[in-house]
Each structure stands twice: as structure tokens, then as C-alpha cells.
Amino acid sequence: MIVMILSNIVVALLIILMLWYAVHTIRKQRKEDGCGSCKKNSAHSCPSSGCKGCSYSNKCH
Amino acid sequence: MQTIALIGNPNCGKTTLFNELTGITAYVGNWPGVTVEKKEGMWNNIKVLDLPGVYSLSPYSPEEKLSRRYILDEQPDLIVDVIDATNLERSLYLTSQLAELGRSVLLVLNMQDLLEREGIVIDTKRLSLMTGCPVVSISASKGIGLESFKKEVEHALKENKAPACPLFSNYVENLLTTIIEDDYLHLIPSGRPQRWAAIKLLEEDELFLSSMPPIPEAFAEFLHQAKTNLRLHFEDDPEAIIIDQRYKVAEHIAKHCQTKKFQKKRFNFDTIATSRFGAIPLFIAIMGAVFYLSIGLVGGYTTGILENFFAYLGSNLSILLDSLGVFPLLSGILIDGIIAGVGSVLTFVPQLFVLFLLLSILEDCGYMARIAFIMDRLMRTIGLSGKSIIPMVIGTGCSVPAIMSSRTIEHQKQRELTVLVTPFIPCGAKMPVFALMLTYFFPGKWYIAPLIYVLGILAVIITGLLARAIDKHKEKNAFILELPRYQLPSAKNVYLQTRERTLGFVAKAGTIILLSSVIIYLLSSYNFTLQSVDSDDSMLAIFGKFISPVFIPLGFGFWQASVALLTGIAAKESIVSTLSVTMGTQALSSFFDPASALSYMTFILLSSPCIAAISAMAKEFGNRKKLLYALIWQTGFAYLTALLIRMLAMLIL
Amino acid sequence: MAKTMDELTVGQRAEVGAIKAPKQLKRRLMDMGFTKGVDVEVVKMAPMGDPMEVALRGYNLCLRKAEARVIELR
Incomplete structure (x- = not known):
């Protein structure tokens, strides 16, 4: 019984961990690919401030 | 904070220096025009910018405008003019324009390790006197001279002395x-x-x-x-x-x-690589060897092993979890969702690694510019430029860098056409589907795999010819391309590039594919009242049955195939994982026959690419309408071709 | 009519004269080093005879015959 409960918890945790990791990484990438990676200061200019986001969206600044 | 800007002729090693300084791994290739946008990094508390390579600061080309506007408007504290030391004269032409911009300039003689081989000696003291700029010799690719480079940069930033302007007559x-x-x-x-x-x-x-x-x-x-x-x-x-x-x-x-010093003529690889009769056969042979080594040799060996490994892992884990009494929901997500989905994609890592490795060697050694040279005449007959071949070769690895590299094509219409046709070349991510179908339905028929590439090339040719026929104003455009010196691919560049692309593939398996596998698994195992059902009555099935009638003429009008195509928009690799999750234990042959397998492959080959490539296309078109037309053309063309292929296959098979 | 660069055969050398082309192309060619009096040598023709490879100012460049046609020689 305890083994069953424990193993269920372990498997569930494992799955949640993997899903969390996947979502986290995707969100991080989104940020890098979007305007989130640009510092909004005047020294930068779109389309080509060098941040990944600007190269895709053109409207970060 | 102080800023330095790296500028210089295309292919002079700016980006290699930039990577060396900042530890960023920007993309390096040995053909002119790799850096198309400026990049920023930090080095010892100094902001470093890598500007696109230019021959001049004329107001005509986009890169030249960008570099010029940057230096004039944003006023970097120091311009670092990177000079290919073996090509001093032409580099100094650019220097003469930089000197007038009123910023201090540091001349960096790069590739000094090649000077001896070329029999050139440069008097740096004299060069410094004549230009009024400090001069430092380095070899960015070998990491030589970076210490003195650092000293000179600090010194020049402190002095802030404008260079001598060139004196005219x-x-x-x-x-x-x-x-x-x-x-x-x-x-x-x-x-x-x-x-x-x-x-x-x-x-x-x-x-x-x-x-x-x-x-x-x-x-x-x-x-x-x-x-x-x-x-x-x-x-x-x-x-x-x-x-x-x-x-x-x-x-x-x-x-x-x-x-x-006078140099004896040494053997030059170009005597074969661009010779009249040898050039094109050699190109085909090289590309053939690349695919044979990666997909044939390595792929053939590793795919089976990894497939067995994941099957073994799945079945044993399943037995273990069952004996422990884990809920079917949880063990299902883990085994039939994650392991089946992610595993089906990870199987392809070794062969893609080899493919990316060989492609980056090709890019780094200088052969790409030669391909553009020998193929220009052919490409022109289909309305493209010789330079369009570079994106297509890179596109066999991944369409995203390929689409980006089309920016070296000056003529706008040709560039857009290149962007439109590049996704027709099967990328590495589409390979898993082809491999799955081919090994299942056509075992031993090795000749079908190359035919997929031929079909992709045919699609390029047909699109090109059509675009040329529609386009009434046949604008003339220039094709002026420097043929860089061949070089031994730098181990570091090749390593970084291969690693980045392979890790990108693995990362997708761990993120998008993992998520979509779990979601697809859940959607395909439960109905709307959240009861565990057979996949045919699941939510996904009901949803998929909305779209699937569209594909009945193509022979794959069942919901699993349609859903797989939809997930393929996120990443083409997930087509395989979706198929394997939704079909479960049922055999592929209970869904496809050889003819519909061929038409399915054709549709995947030619229809609109994954979301990453679509956004790269959007960026290059800079216009939603054009992007929409491009996607409609790709998908419509894919549909018609798939239909045709299926009919032909039904006649023959 | 002056001789133009596309008429050179492989191995021939010549000196560049005037460039008769629209502003943009002319600037592009001159930026690459085709100025008056510079020495050019045709290194090779591409397999299908069109783009040609020329050596000038110590480096190699390829360009189409259509572009070579605007470069006059002397």
C-alpha cells in the first residue's frame, strides 16, 4: 500500500517536474525571442539592437 | 560605459574576434555577408558591437547604411577596423572612409598567421604613422595577440585621438x-x-x-x-x-x-572545385557524401539501436509501474506520452549531429561561395541568383538559419523568392517522418530517399519558373561576390555551430515535443466527459475528424494524420511523436498504404514550414500579405503535388 | 568602342578604364576596386560560361558577364 502511494507520488512528481521544466524553458525562450530581451533604453534601436527579439518583431522600441 | 564597434570588410574575421572577446557564439561562416545585423556583447566592461561586413560606406546597400548610421548617430568611443592582413589595399579603402567620421580608429590586422604563408610582410609602425591610427596584429581564429589588442583598446579609449584623414590630390x-x-x-x-x-x-x-x-x-x-x-x-x-x-x-x-615576396603558384582546390567539367559533379558528390555519411551510414546504424532502447525502456518501465500499482493515467502519460513521443524524436539526434557537423565544415571552409559561383547560371534560368544556393544547402539542416542567410542576396525579388522556396528543401526535422515511412513501407528501396530531395528541388524549380513567368519587369541585378580564400575549418567555429544546432534540436525534444506529447496523449485517451476511452472516441479524434475530410483525396483522411500535421506546425519532429502517441499499438499499415504514405510525405515536405521558420520568413518579407501568399502557395502546391504523387503511386504500385 | 572586360578570355590581363553603368552599379564596382588603371586578370569562367572570376588588387571576385560588360578596358 505504502509502496503504491509512494510510487504514484514519485511518478506524478517526475511528470510535473518535466512539464514544469518544459514550460519554463519555453517561456524563457519566448522571452529571449521576444522584446523581453531588449533593454528599453534609448541607446538601442530596432530592428537591430542585437537582441534576438528585435530581429523578429521590429517594434520593441 | 564605453562602446567599441567592430567593422571591416566581409569575411575579415570580425565575428570570430567578437566571439573571442565576448564569449557569445554568434554565427560564423566563410562566405561574405554572414553578419547581417549588428550584435552586442560585453567585454571587460566595454560594450562591443559587431557590425555587418562592408566594403564601403555607400548609401546603397542595407548593411552599409546600417553601419554608417550607427557610427554617425550613436558615436561609439572607438571604431575597431578589422583588416584582413592578406588583403591590405582593399581594406584600407574602407579605412579611408572610417577615418573621416571623426571617431578614433584602431586598426586590427587580423589573420597575421596567414601572412607568412602568403609571403607578405607588413610594417605596422609605418602603417600606424601613415594612417594616424594605432595598429595591432592578431589572429582571432587562433587567439593570438588578444593581450596586446586589449592593451591597445584601453590605450586608444584613453587617448581618444582622431586619425589622420586621407589626403586627396x-x-x-x-x-x-x-x-x-x-x-x-x-x-x-x-x-x-x-x-x-x-x-x-x-x-x-x-x-x-x-x-x-x-x-x-x-x-x-x-x-x-x-x-x-x-x-x-x-x-x-x-x-x-x-x-x-x-x-x-x-x-x-x-x-x-x-x-x-613572389609566391610560387601552389595547388589551389579551385582547379577542381570550379573547373568546367568537374565543378557540378563534385558539388553533387559532396552533397551526396554529406547525406550518405549522416543519414545513411550513421543514421542507419544508430536509429535502430536507439529505437530499440526506447522501446525496451518503455516496456520495462510499464511492467515495473504496473507491478507497483501506479495509476494507468500516470504511467500512460509517462510511457505512452513522454517516452514514446520524445524518444521517437531523440532517435534522430546522432544522424542530425553528423549532418550539422558536415554542413558547418562546408560553411566554414569557403566552398559555399564557389557553389554560388558555379550554380549562378543555372539558378538564373529559374529566376534566382547563384547566392540562392547557399540558403538551400544550409536548409538541408534547418530552414531558419537558411532563410536568414538569404539576406546576402541584393536583389529584393530574388531574395523573396529564395525565402519562399528554401522551405521546400527538406530540413533535418522532417527527416524523422520520412525515415519512419520509408523504413516501414519501402524497406530496402534506398532510392526513394534521394527522390524526396529531388522532389524538393523540383518544387523550387517550378516555383522559380512560375515566378519568372509572372514577373513582367525582368529587372537586371548584379551578382558580385568575393571568392574568399579556402581555409581549414576552425575547430572552435565548427564545434560551436554544431553544438548549437544539435542542442537546439534536443531542446525542442525536451520542451515543445514533451509538452505536445503529453497533451496529445491526454486528449487522445479521454473524451469530453473525461472518461478513459479508446482513442477513436477521444477528444482529439472528434477534433481531428473536423479537418480530416480535407485530406481524403490525398489518402490520409483519418484524424491521426491530420492532428499530426497540426502539431507539425509547432515543430516538424512532433509529427512522428504525435503519430506514435495517437496510433498507440496499432500498426502504421492499418492506416497508410504505400501510396498514401508517399502522398503524406510529399505534403509534409512541401507544405508550410514550422512556426520558427514561418517567423523567419515573416521577418525577411517584412509584410504580412506576402507571408500569407507564400504560405498559401506552399500549402496549395503541397496539396496538389501530394494528390498527383498518390495517383502516380497508385498506378505504379 | 573600347574593349570591355567580358571580352577577355581566361588568363588575359588588362587595365581598367571607364565604367559605363548606372550610379549604383558603378559605385558598387568601384567600391570593389575597379578604379581607373587597376590591373585585372580573368582567372576562370564558371562551368556554364557565365559568371567569371577575376583577380584584382590581390583578391578574387566573381561577377556576371552583364556586369563585366560595363567595365571598359584600355
Whole structure:
């Protein structure tokens, strides 16, 4: 019984961990690919401030 | 914070230096024009910028405009002019333009390790005296001389001394002096030196003139007279005279600072690589070898092993979890969702690694420019440029960098056409589907795999011919391309690039594919009342059955195939994982027959690419309407071709 | 009519004269080093005879015959 409960918890945790990791990484990438990676200061200019986001969206600044 | 900007001719090693300094791994390739946008990084508390490679600061090409605007408007504290030391004269032509921008300039003689081999000696002290700039010799790819580079940068930042402007012939100099004395020159925007402005006025530089208030009549009259006199005196137009004068300065400096020993003609790979009869067979042989080594040799060996491994892992884990009494929901997500989905994609990592490795070697050694040279005539007949072949070769790895690399094509229509057709070349991510179908339905028929590439190339040709027929104004465009020296691929570049692309593939398996596998598994195992059902009654099935009728003519009008195509928009690899999750234990042959398998492959090959490639396309088109047309063309063409292929296959098979 | 660069055969050398082309192409060619008096040598023709490879100012460049046609020789 305890083994069953424990193993269920372990498997569930494992799955949640993997899903969390996947979502986290995707969100991080989104940020890098979007305007989130640009510092909004005047020294930068779109389309080509060098941040990944600007190269895709053109409207970060 | 201080800023330094790296600038120089294309292919002079700026990006290698930039990577070396900042530890960023920007993309490096050995053909001119790899850096198309500026990149920023930090080095010892100094902001470093990598500007696109330019031959000149003319107002015509986008890269040149970008570099020029950057230096004028954002005023870096130091311009680092990277010079290919084996090509001093042409590099100094650019230096002569940089010197006039009023910023301090540091000359970096890169590739000094190659000088000895080329029999060239450069007197750096003299070069420094003649240009008025500090000079430092380095080899960015070997990491030599970076210490003294650092010292020189710090020194130059402290001194902040403007370089000596190149002196033209007396006639031109006198004219410039008179122009500078005019009151109009006080109106120039800040950051623009007067001498530079005077030269731009003579050259009638459109970009500069548009930034200035209208010229008063008397001064305009004077300028006109001056230009007429120049024309008479030199028998050429003012813009050409200035270029000529600059090259004279560059020649003069190069002559005094550089001694060339006569070199015996050595064997050059180009005697074969661009020869009349050998060139094209060699190109085909090289590409064939790349695919044979990666997909055939390595892929054939590793795919089976990894497939068995994941199957073994799945079945044993399943037995273990069952015996422990884990809920079917949880064990299902883990085994039939994650392991089946992610595993089906990870199987392809070894062969893609080899493919990316070989492609990056090809890119780094200098052969790409030769391919553009030998293929230009052929590509032109289908409305493309020789340079369009570079994106297509890179596209066999991944469409995203391929689409980006199309930016070296000057002519806009050709560039857009190249962007449109590049996804027709099967990328690495589409390979899993092809491999799955081919090994299942056509075992032993090795000739079908190359035919997929042929089909992709045919799609390129047909699209090109059609676009050419539609386009009424057959604009002429230039094809001017430097053929860089061959070089041994730098281990570091190859390693970084291969690693980045392979990790990108693995990362997708761990993120998008993992998520979509779990979601697809859940959706395909439960119905809307959240009861565990057979996949045929699941939520996903009901949803998929909405779309699937569209594909009945193509032979795959069942919901699993349609859903797989939809998930393929996120990433093409997930087609395989979706198929394997939704079909579960049922055999592939209970859904597809050989003819519909072929048409499915065709549709995947030609229809719109994954979301990453779509956004790269959007960026290059810069216009939603064009993107929409492109996607409609790709998908429509895919549909028709798949239909045709299926009919042909039904006749033959 | 002056001889133009596309008429050179492989191995021939010549000196560049005037460039008769629209502003943009002319600037592009001159930026690459085709100024008056510079020495050029035709290194090779592409397999299908069109783009040609020329050596000038110590480096190699390829361009189409259509572009070579605007470069006059002397």
C-alpha cells in the first residue's frame, strides 16, 4: 500500500517536474525571442539592437 | 560605459574576434555577408558591437547604411577596423572612409598567421604613422595577440585621438576647403565632421542630402560649378573621383607598408572545385557524401539501436509501474506520452549531429561561395541568383538559419523568392517522418530517399519558373561576390555551430515535443466527459475528424494524420511523436498504404514550414500579405503535388 | 568602342578604364576596386560560361558577364 502511494507520488512528481521544466524553458525562450530581451533604453534601436527579439518583431522600441 | 564597434570588410574575421572577446557564439561562416545585423556583447566592461561586413560606406546597400548610421548617430568611443592582413589595399579603402567620421580608429590586422604563408610582410609602425591610427596584429581564429589588442583598446579609449584623414590630390583638397568655409556647413547634424559633409556634398550622397535643410541658391550654384569643374578636370563624375582618390591613398599606403615576396603558384582546390567539367559533379558528390555519411551510414546504424532502447525502456518501465500499482493515467502519460513521443524524436539526434557537423565544415571552409559561383547560371534560368544556393544547402539542416542567410542576396525579388522556396528543401526535422515511412513501407528501396530531395528541388524549380513567368519587369541585378580564400575549418567555429544546432534540436525534444506529447496523449485517451476511452472516441479524434475530410483525396483522411500535421506546425519532429502517441499499438499499415504514405510525405515536405521558420520568413518579407501568399502557395502546391504523387503511386504500385 | 572586360578570355590581363553603368552599379564596382588603371586578370569562367572570376588588387571576385560588360578596358 505504502509502496503504491509512494510510487504514484514519485511518478506524478517526475511528470510535473518535466512539464514544469518544459514550460519554463519555453517561456524563457519566448522571452529571449521576444522584446523581453531588449533593454528599453534609448541607446538601442530596432530592428537591430542585437537582441534576438528585435530581429523578429521590429517594434520593441 | 564605453562602446567599441567592430567593422571591416566581409569575411575579415570580425565575428570570430567578437566571439573571442565576448564569449557569445554568434554565427560564423566563410562566405561574405554572414553578419547581417549588428550584435552586442560585453567585454571587460566595454560594450562591443559587431557590425555587418562592408566594403564601403555607400548609401546603397542595407548593411552599409546600417553601419554608417550607427557610427554617425550613436558615436561609439572607438571604431575597431578589422583588416584582413592578406588583403591590405582593399581594406584600407574602407579605412579611408572610417577615418573621416571623426571617431578614433584602431586598426586590427587580423589573420597575421596567414601572412607568412602568403609571403607578405607588413610594417605596422609605418602603417600606424601613415594612417594616424594605432595598429595591432592578431589572429582571432587562433587567439593570438588578444593581450596586446586589449592593451591597445584601453590605450586608444584613453587617448581618444582622431586619425589622420586621407589626403586627396591638391585640386580636390582645395575644393573641399572652400566648401567647408561656407556657412551652410554649420547646419550639419551633430556628430558629423565638416570634411565628411563636404565630401558627401560633392558626391551628392542621397542619404546625407535628405538629412540636410535645402541648400541656399548661391551655395548650390557654387557646388554645381565645382562639380562641373571636377568633371572636366578628371573626366569622371564626382562620386567616382572620390573613390578613385581613396583607392590612390590606399594603394600608396599599402605600397609603403607591405612587401610581397613572389609566391610560387601552389595547388589551389579551385582547379577542381570550379573547373568546367568537374565543378557540378563534385558539388553533387559532396552533397551526396554529406547525406550518405549522416543519414545513411550513421543514421542507419544508430536509429535502430536507439529505437530499440526506447522501446525496451518503455516496456520495462510499464511492467515495473504496473507491478507497483501506479495509476494507468500516470504511467500512460509517462510511457505512452513522454517516452514514446520524445524518444521517437531523440532517435534522430546522432544522424542530425553528423549532418550539422558536415554542413558547418562546408560553411566554414569557403566552398559555399564557389557553389554560388558555379550554380549562378543555372539558378538564373529559374529566376534566382547563384547566392540562392547557399540558403538551400544550409536548409538541408534547418530552414531558419537558411532563410536568414538569404539576406546576402541584393536583389529584393530574388531574395523573396529564395525565402519562399528554401522551405521546400527538406530540413533535418522532417527527416524523422520520412525515415519512419520509408523504413516501414519501402524497406530496402534506398532510392526513394534521394527522390524526396529531388522532389524538393523540383518544387523550387517550378516555383522559380512560375515566378519568372509572372514577373513582367525582368529587372537586371548584379551578382558580385568575393571568392574568399579556402581555409581549414576552425575547430572552435565548427564545434560551436554544431553544438548549437544539435542542442537546439534536443531542446525542442525536451520542451515543445514533451509538452505536445503529453497533451496529445491526454486528449487522445479521454473524451469530453473525461472518461478513459479508446482513442477513436477521444477528444482529439472528434477534433481531428473536423479537418480530416480535407485530406481524403490525398489518402490520409483519418484524424491521426491530420492532428499530426497540426502539431507539425509547432515543430516538424512532433509529427512522428504525435503519430506514435495517437496510433498507440496499432500498426502504421492499418492506416497508410504505400501510396498514401508517399502522398503524406510529399505534403509534409512541401507544405508550410514550422512556426520558427514561418517567423523567419515573416521577418525577411517584412509584410504580412506576402507571408500569407507564400504560405498559401506552399500549402496549395503541397496539396496538389501530394494528390498527383498518390495517383502516380497508385498506378505504379 | 573600347574593349570591355567580358571580352577577355581566361588568363588575359588588362587595365581598367571607364565604367559605363548606372550610379549604383558603378559605385558598387568601384567600391570593389575597379578604379581607373587597376590591373585585372580573368582567372576562370564558371562551368556554364557565365559568371567569371577575376583577380584584382590581390583578391578574387566573381561577377556576371552583364556586369563585366560595363567595365571598359584600355
